[in-house]
Amino acid sequence: MATLLKSFGKGCLYILVLPALLVILAFYAVFGVLMFIYVGIKGVYLFFTGRSFSELPEDVKARAILEGRDLTPFGEREEEILEEKKVEKPNDFASTYYVPLSQDIPAPKDPDTPNEGNNGGDR
Amino acid sequence: MFNLYISLSDKDKRVILIFFLLLIVTIAFIAVLGAIITRVMRWQGKRMDDLTHDVVVTNVVDNKKAFLRYGRIKNWYTFVKQSWKPIVILIATVLVLVIHNAVVGWDYDLLDFEKTGFNTLFFIWDFNDPDIYHTFFGIKMICDWPPIINYPHFSLEAWASYVFFFGMLIGGAWYLVTLQCVIARTFRMYQLSYDLYRKSLDGFNKAQNDLDQSKKL
Numbered sequence: 001m002a003t004l005l006k007s008f009g010k011g012c013l014y015i016l017v018l019p020a021l022l023v024i025l026a027f028y029a030v031f032g033v034l035m036f037i038y039v040g041i042k043g044v045y046l047f048f049t050g051r052s053f054s055e056l057p058e059d060v061k062a063r064a065i066l067e068g069r070d071l072t073p074f075g076e077r078e079e080e081i082l083e084e085k086k087v088e089k090p091n092d093f094a095s096t097y098y099v100p101l102s103q104d105i106p107a108p109k110d111p112d113t114p115n116e117g118n119n120g121g122d123r
Numbered sequence: 124m125f126n127l128y129i130s131l132s133d134k135d136k137r138v139i140l141i142f143f144l145l146l147i148v149t150i151a152f153i154a155v156l157g158a159i160i161t162r163v164m165r166w167q168g169k170r171m172d173d174l175t176h177d178v179v180v181t182n183v184v185d186n187k188k189a190f191l192r193y194g195r196i197k198n199w200y201t202f203v204k205q206s207w208k209p210i211v212i213l214i215a216t217v218l219v220l221v222i223h224n225a226v227v228g229w230d231y232d233l234l235d236f237e238k239t240g241f242n243t244l245f246f247i248w249d250f251n252d253p254d255i256y257h258t259f260f261g262i263k264m265i266c267d268w269p270p271i272i273n274y275p276h277f278s279l280e281a282w283a284s285y286v287f288f289f290g291m292l293i294g295g296a297w298y299l300v301t302l303q304c305v306i307a308r309t310f311r312m313y314q315l316s317y318d319l320y321r322k323s324l325d326g327f328n329k330a331q332n333d334l335d336q337s338k339k340l
Contacts, residue, residue, distance in 0.1 A: 007151060007154040007155070007158070008147075008150055008151065008154065010154045010157060010158070011149075011150035011151060011152075011153045011154030011157070012150060014153050014154065014156075014157040015150065015153060024306070025299075025302060025306075028302050028305060028306060029298070029299075029302055032202060032206065032298075032301075032302055032305065033210075035199050035202065035203070036202075036203055036206060036207070036210060039199060039200060039203040040203060040207075043203070053200070054197075054200040054201075054204070056193065056196060056197075058178045058183045058184055058193055059177070059178065061178075061181070061183045062177040062178045062181040062183045063177065065181040065183070066177060066181060
């Protein structure tokens with residue numbers, strides 16, 4: 001009985017709000033046609049410019065993350081790497097424009113010279 | 124003491140009974156219809172979850188405003204994908220009628236029930252018959268079945284009106300369903316934006332808050 005009364009009440013409520021619902025539906029019907037024309041024209045333009053109709057930049061980014069690709073621009077990636085390694089980025093002139101001196105650079109190995117140390121030396 | 128006596132004839136009682144029965148049946152029917160529509164809309168709204176799932180789980184969209192913007196665009200794009208078929212049916216139907224009328228003549232009656240209209244396919248009752256009405260408390264009410272003036276029959280001359288009627292019926296109903304989907308997805312989008320990005324202080328302990336500036340002073 002309670003269920004019956006509840007449905008009866010809901011029926012009365014629906015009757016009361018029916019005009020408002022119809023107004024909303026009519027608004028959406030008209031707006032839908034306008035959106036159809038707008039998105040249709042935009043879709044045709046995107047199609048002829050070689051872009052996807054419904055793929056937004058967010059979709060591309062999300063797909064790349066899900067597929068494990070890194071789309072981060074190089075500059076940002078470098079910052080992330082530095083942050084991860086806890087390396088302080090040089091901020092003074094000398095360290096920014098540091099050029100290694102000649103003694104700091106290891107001399108190129110001569111292929112004729114026998115190897116020393118552990119790397120296959122005489123035993 | 125004021126007593127009001129109303130004398131009702133048997134016919135009056137029957138009319139009252141039928142009136143109340145009709146009222147109850149109508150309201151119950153609307154309630155059932157409303158419940159079905161609500162359930163279908165809840166099911167249609169789930170499409171919004173599918174559309175926004177990837178950008179939410181990957182945190183590409185990380186705030187309410189961006190989510191609503193993204194959801195709105197996706198919603199209307201999906202609507203266009205769904206509604207192009209019914210819109211093409213509606214346009215084709217109108218074109219068929221316009222071409223037919225341009226050839227046959229513009230005095231073609233779509234509503235005719237004898238030869239050219241789609242009403243040839245339906246029962247037509249004569250509601251202008253005065254014998255079916257009865258006056259009840261000064262209100263003129265219908266209280267009998269009206270006489271039938273047309274039985275369903277097929278008329279070859281009415282083919283254009285058949286195409287128009289069924290095209291409009293199918294295309295219109297289909298378009299309304301897609302509109303219902305849009306409305307359902309819109310509701311779901313707002314519900315999701317509220318559920319996903321709302322700030323709640325339930326279970327928040329101020330004493331354990333590391334961001335509290337007053338503790339650092």
